[in-house]
Amino acid sequence: MEYPRRSYWHDTADNKIEAAANKEGLDGKKYDVLIIGAGLTGLTTAYLLKDSGYKIGIIEGTDTGYGVSGYTTAKITVQHEVIYDYLIKNFSLSEARQYLKANEEGFSLIKKIIADNGIQCDYTEQDSYVYATDEDELKQIKDELKAYEKLGIDCFYTESVPLPNNAIGAICIRNQGQFNPLKYLYSLYNTVSSSCEIYENVRALNIEPHGDHHVVETESGKINADKVVVASHYPFDNSFGLYFLRLYQDKSYVVAARTKDEPFRGMYININDPIYSMRYHFTENENLLILAGGNHRSGEKDDEEESYKELEDFLNKHFKDAEIVSKWSTQDCMTYDKIPYIGLYSKSVDNLYVATGFKKWGMTHSAAAAIILRNMLMGIEDDFSEIFSPFRITPAESSKEFFSSIKSISAAFLKRIAPVTDVLGLIGAGEGKIINYDGRKVGVYKNENNDYFCINPVCTHLKCSLSFNEAEKTWDCPCHGSRFDIRGNILEGPAVKPLDKIKIKK
Numbered sequence: 001m002e003y004p005r006r007s008y009w010h011d012t013a014d015n016k017i018e019a020a021a022n023k024e025g026l027d028g029k030k031y032d033v034l035i036i037g038a039g040l041t042g043l044t045t046a047y048l049l050k051d052s053g054y055k056i057g058i059i060e061g062t063d064t065g066y067g068v069s070g071y072t073t074a075k076i077t078v079q080h081e082v083i084y085d086y087l088i089k090n091f092s093l094s095e096a097r098q099y100l101k102a103n104e105e106g107f108s109l110i111k112k113i114i115a116d117n118g119i120q121c122d123y124t125e126q127d128s129y130v131y132a133t134d135e136d137e138l139k140q141i142k143d144e145l146k147a148y149e150k151l152g153i154d155c156f157y158t159e160s161v162p163l164p165n166n167a168i169g170a171i172c173i174r175n176q177g178q179f180n181p182l183k184y185l186y187s188l189y190n191t192v193s194s195s196c197e198i199y200e201n202v203r204a205l206n207i208e209p210h211g212d213h214h215v216v217e218t219e220s221g222k223i224n225a226d227k228v229v230v231a232s233h234y235p236f237d238n239s240f241g242l243y244f245l246r247l248y249q250d251k252s253y254v255v256a257a258r259t260k261d262e263p264f265r266g267m268y269i270n271i272n273d274p275i276y277s278m279r280y281h282f283t284e285n286e287n288l289l290i291l292a293g294g295n296h297r298s299g300e301k302d303d304e305e306e307s308y309k310e311l312e313d314f315l316n317k318h319f320k321d322a323e324i325v326s327k328w329s330t331q332d333c334m335t336y337d338k339i340p341y342i343g344l345y346s347k348s349v350d351n352l353y354v355a356t357g358f359k360k361w362g363m364t365h366s367a368a369a370a371i372i373l374r375n376m377l378m379g380i381e382d383d384f385s386e387i388f389s390p391f392r393i394t395p396a397e398s399s400k401e402f403f404s405s406i407k408s409i410s411a412a413f414l415k416r417i418a419p420v421t422d423v424l425g426l427i428g429a430g431e432g433k434i435i436n437y438d439g440r441k442v443g444v445y446k447n448e449n450n451d452y453f454c455i456n457p458v459c460t461h462l463k464c465s466l467s468f469n470e471a472e473k474t475w476d477c478p479c480h481g482s483r484f485d486i487r488g489n490i491l492e493g494p495a496v497k498p499l500d501k502i503k504i505k506k
Helices: 008-012 040-049 083-090 093-117 135-151 181-192 305-318 362-378 396-415
Strands: 030-036 056-059 124-132 155-158 169-178 197-199 204-210 213-218 221-230 247-258 267-269 277-282 287-297 323-335 341-344 352-356 431-437 440-446 452-455 467-469 474-476 490-492
Touching: 008 181, 008 323, 030 040, 030 213, 040 056, 040 093, 040 181, 040 362, 056 221, 083 093, 083 135, 093 135, 093 169, 093 181, 093 362, 124 135, 135 155, 135 169, 169 267, 221 362, 247 305, 287 305, 305 323, 341 362, 352 362, 431 467
Parallel strands: 030 056, 030 221, 056 197, 124 267, 221 352
Antiparallel strands: 124 169, 155 169, 204 213, 213 221, 247 287, 247 323, 267 277, 277 287, 341 352, 431 440, 440 452, 467 474
């Protein structure tokens, strides 16, 4: 499959993965555990189950590494902006401890996997900072500092923040981590491939409970499994759980750049918009600045190239002679109460599990999710999974967030219904537009060779109208974040079916 952008991690992950299993023989396969998704969550879960005696299968809808795991900033930390003050105030101190412990366990697991398997992934320990650029952020940071003290988090407050922008204060947690996520992911893939069967470019379409087992329908046939783990980023089956009403997707943009400045140590993020996340990636050959920002809810922005421009402007303002070597975007699933859903997919279905809603902190959350899922699959009790239950009672504040999101989705949907033209010739090279053709709307992309690629511009998930993303050259859904390439192939879910191709006469 062709992907609209490769990240810096794709360009530098030189370790090769073992060949995937032959999907031609997939129809009718039977597994004790089937994991849907070969990203960090799915592969780490398989790693923890490799000595369980279970027969394990993994299916991945794309090439491994081209989901959200390959487009991250790869900061491994328990410092998730200002989450702990929020948790104590809206849940409880006990539940805040659960969140912290789960992520500490996840962090420790990542380090152990790297050490036990000799994984070369540019891992370095770095201090993690959440910083303030104005008085409002500073107040939030000082409230978060009080939460850290209640939880016993080893940290310190400083007004000496080694950043080129106007940071006025920060909380630091020492000895967090960073790495090249694809070097890690590919090594993890190779480690688990000897104990399970992994299939790439096999997209799950739906899940059918059948008493003591499940039947997962895929593009390559039906798979039987006693237990199923949905680790596909966005839960795709709308029959259970109603996750399309409980999640939204938020988009971020990342650039990797060479600078003439002395590289600073540490990983940094502020709180309020505009949010900028910064760290240097250190290798034997070079040190690159990894800068992320431009966050917005999926579907809210007409011109996504503006977000890259914002990052470029920030670079040029604060760094000397910055040279961008790679840029990419990513979408993250967000829950309305800021806590991932990890556990049973639905109260009505046994032995079906889910992990989603990592809120841009997928490194530790993915490992924590794998631990929780392993425990549930094997009947092991723990003292930190309750807060992540998909059936938890959420605070009133999240209800306000939900209704705000519904308004945002509706506004984005109406705003991004693309203007329709009757003239095919008005489409320029590299442009995509929706045209009226023979009484119906057709999405048309024209490449530099004057070839036309025509699709039905309606999302196959829940029938929202698509709009063309000029920056990424993709057809995007403003409702739930599904994305398709110019040929209609799925790049990101929750959609599980490609767009219909349409033939037109030029």
